[in-house]
Amino acid sequence: MIRKYFVTGLLILVPLAITLWVVNLIIGTMDQSLLLLPARWRPEVLFGFAIPGLGTILTLLIIFFTGLATRNFVGNHVVIWWERLLTRIPVVNSIYSSVKQVSDTLLSSSGNAFRKAVLVEYPRRGSWTIAFLTGVPGGDVRNHLTGDFISIYVPTTPNPTSGFFLMVPRNETIELDMTVDAALKYIVSMGVVAPEHFEKKIIIDPAKVVS
Structure with a gap:
């Protein structure tokens, strides 16, 4: 009986503790934006104590106004000029170009990355x-691959941020009828949180039914 209560307590507190830890990590990281302010403008100097979350608000405002400023004609040209400057700096050029390509693919509304979950035989048959x-x-x-190949990302469990990049024949994968979010939950939970079961509906054409 004691073990049962202990396990029940873990099931309640562990997800809560991990959630709070992740939120605290994110807020703590975003709060570092306060270091961009002059020392005399920081909460520790103005109020005599730190205000958790204030840097998060500042970070979100910076992101919002950066996007707002670059949507007009002048801001767009500033971004083009800035990118041209970065592409002329050795080392910085390769890092910035790679990160920009990945971020454009993942964050752009027109991107196609991580739009479909597939089933693949890995790491063995x-x-x-x-x-x-x-x-x-x-x-x-592409010149060294014969046939119809696709690029896939195989995440690790329970940390999906690391994984393996593979190029496999399309006919060796099975497209799944589940959202990317559901697939991620399935992977992170190590199969414990199973996605909802979708039964394929068979549509019968009345015209083909012979009475």
């Missing part, structure tokens, strides 16, 4: 895992 469609092979890679 007969062993299946969930992966995410990221696109198709490009560049010189």
Whole structure:
């Protein structure tokens, strides 16, 4: 009986503790934006104590007004000039270009990354895992692949931020009828939180039914 109560308590407190830890980590990181302010304008100097979350508000405002400023003609040209400057700096050029391509793919509303969850045999035949469609092979890679290949990302469990990038034949994957969010929950929970079951509906054409 004691073990039962202990396990019940863990099931309630562990998700709560992890959620609070992640939220605290995010807020703590975003609060670092206060370091951009002059020392005399920081809450520790103005009020005599730190105000948690104030840096988060400042970060969100910076992101919002940056997006707002770059939507007009002048702001757009400033961004173009800034990117041209960065592309002329060695090392910085390769890092910035790579990060920008990834962020444009993931965050852009027109991007196609992580839009579909697929089932693939990995890491061996007969062993299946969930992966995410990221696109198709490009560049010189395409010249060395025969057939219809797709690019997929196979996340690790329970940390989906690390994983493996694979290029596999399209006919060796199975497109799943589940959202990316549901697939991520399934992966992070190590299969404990199973997605809802979708039964395929068979549509019968009355015209083909022979009475």
